[in-house]
Amino acid sequence: MSFDPLTIWSVVLLIGLMLSAVMVLAWTVTPDEPALLYWAAFCAILVTGIAGIMARGVIPDFVSISLANALVLLGYGLIWVGLRVFDRRRPRLGYTLIAPALWIVLCELPLFRDHIASRIVLGSSFMVVLVLLAFVQLWRGWVAPSKVRPVAAALLGISITMSLLRIPFAGSFVEGDSLRLMSDPRYLWMGLLAISLLILVGFTLVMLVRERTEQTYRTAAQRDPLTGLLNRRGFHAEAVPLCRRGGALALMLLDLDRFKQVNDRFGHAAGDRVLMAFGEALMLDMPGTGILARIGGEEFAVLLPGLRMPAARLAAERIQRNFAEGLERLPTPGLPIHCTVSIGLASGELTPCHTDTHAEAALHQMLKRADAALYRAKSAGRDRIEIVVLRAEDFRA
Structure with a gap:
């Protein structure tokens, strides 16, 4: 035909x-x-x-x-x-x-x-x-x-x-x-x-x-709708490839001090404004390669490639300062809101990983050490920065 x-x-x-x-x-x-x-x-x-x-x-x-x-x-x-x-x-x-x-x-x-x-x-x-x-x-x-x-x-x-x-x-x-x-x-x-x-x-x-x-x-x-930052899933999805490339890395775990009291005293709407103010504080002066995330209620994480001590500590101090200044500008009825941030900071030099499994293990070690440092900061009176520097053998633990 x-x-x-x-x-x-x-x-x-x-x-x-x-x-x-x-x-x-x-x-x-x-x-x-x-x-x-x-x-x-x-x-x-x-x-x-x-x-x-x-x-x-x-x-x-x-x-x-x-x-x-x-x-x-x-x-x-x-x-x-x-x-x-x-x-x-x-x-x-x-x-x-x-x-x-x-x-x-x-x-x-x-x-x-x-x-x-x-x-x-x-x-x-x-x-x-x-x-x-x-x-x-x-x-x-x-x-x-x-x-x-x-x-x-x-x-x-x-x-x-x-x-x-x-x-x-x-x-x-x-x-x-x-x-x-x-x-x-x-x-x-x-x-x-x-x-x-x-x-x-x-x-x-x-x-x-x-x-x-x-x-x-x-x-x-993969985004937190309130702050616009990555959520836990988004943080993991972006952090693993970064860890796989290796090099100097700094990881912060951050927790807002006495945040529950803010909600109880001023209401959840005020608490949401504080969370948004902290999200803005994280994004100020932060390099474009940084990974910023809200991984829990008032818990946040920041992963910064290429940063070693003391540059990583200076970045953590800027976050605390920016947050304090942001709270001063926050419109709230009655008394001002008092809220600070405790930071656990871990840094180390990663060797390039051949698989995502190895990169996930290295990220897990950094999160574990940063979480322990954050616990020390909270236990020592809050509004503090506690530091841990990881060695090569720590990533094989």
């Missing part, structure tokens, strides 16, 4: 409409991702333009040539707009009208009005520019680890290559005053390639949204 090119391009139209419907359906599930609507419009407008091109000879030439191809270019532009919206940037829809408007104007010139090959070169050039814009936006927005973006970039690269290849072979696509792509069986493969590329691009764009949704849920599961 064989298919003529016109049948294949009709399948392209059907698939494009189905992809548009799938994206609209996906948007109803994730309405906070409006990029899906732009990509749905890309599919719908693209197939409308292709349908107009296929209807040449049935409808007026101005519609099948100028307007239909302008719609195709508009569809390509919406890929770029959707990627901008996906990366939380302004859509700039007006820019997507430039290429379609230029196409309509230039098609009135004899060079393009009377020569199909010239129009193929012009349209392909516009497509290259539009898809290249989408590729650049995809690359610029790649700020988080992603498995889908490389696939999307590869597909856009293939689309750019296809458009570029049409330019030197534009004359071979023309026979008299007709476009052979829609009638010559030798170009059947181009329709099949268009189907494959459209399906892959459509589902890759949907997968981009799904990937970020999963990342958002994963991040939320």
Whole structure:
């Protein structure tokens, strides 16, 4: 059973409409991702333009040539707009009208009005520019680890290559005053390639949204909603790879002194404000490589790579000072809140670990020693910093 090119391009139209419907359906599930609507419009407008091109000879030439191809270019532009919206940037829809408007104007010139090959070169050039814009936006927005973006970039690269290849072979696509792509069986493969590329691009764009949704849920599961710091699970997930790399490490376990009295005297709302103030105190003057977490009710942990004594102690002292200053600015009715922090500080030089198991064991030893130091700080009167320096053999204990 064989298919003529016109049948294949009709399948392209059907698939494009189905992809548009799938994206609209996906948007109803994730309405906070409006990029899906732009990509749905890309599919719908693209197939409308292709349908107009296929209807040449049935409808007026101005519609099948100028307007239909302008719609195709508009569809390509919406890929770029959707990627901008996906990366939380302004859509700039007006820019997507430039290429379609230029196409309509230039098609009135004899060079393009009377020569199909010239129009193929012009349209392909516009497509290259539009898809290249989408590729650049995809690359610029790649700020988080992603498995889908490389696939999307590869597909856009293939689309750019296809458009570029049409330019030197534009004359071979023309026979008299007709476009052979829609009638010559030798170009059947181009329709099949268009189907494959459209399906892959459509589902890759949907997968981009799904990937970020999963990342958002994963991040939320590893964050303390009150302070915005990592929770115990998030701390462990980030601390183990850091321990595996080895090097100098400083680990603080911090506990707010007499925090229960704050809740009993001022209420839990005031207690929450104290916890948030302490979270802010941790983030002040803290290096970007540090791992900050709330691992319990009023218990916190800070892991600092590359810090040795006494730099680690100075960091602990800054936390105490920043917290005290933050409490002074905290709006509370009646008497001021008195709350201090006790810190157990462990530091050591880790050798690189070959497995996560060894890294987890090293982290466990640091937590154990820092917890013992914290207990001494609490027992010695609170609002203190107790220090323990680990030796290489301590990590093998």
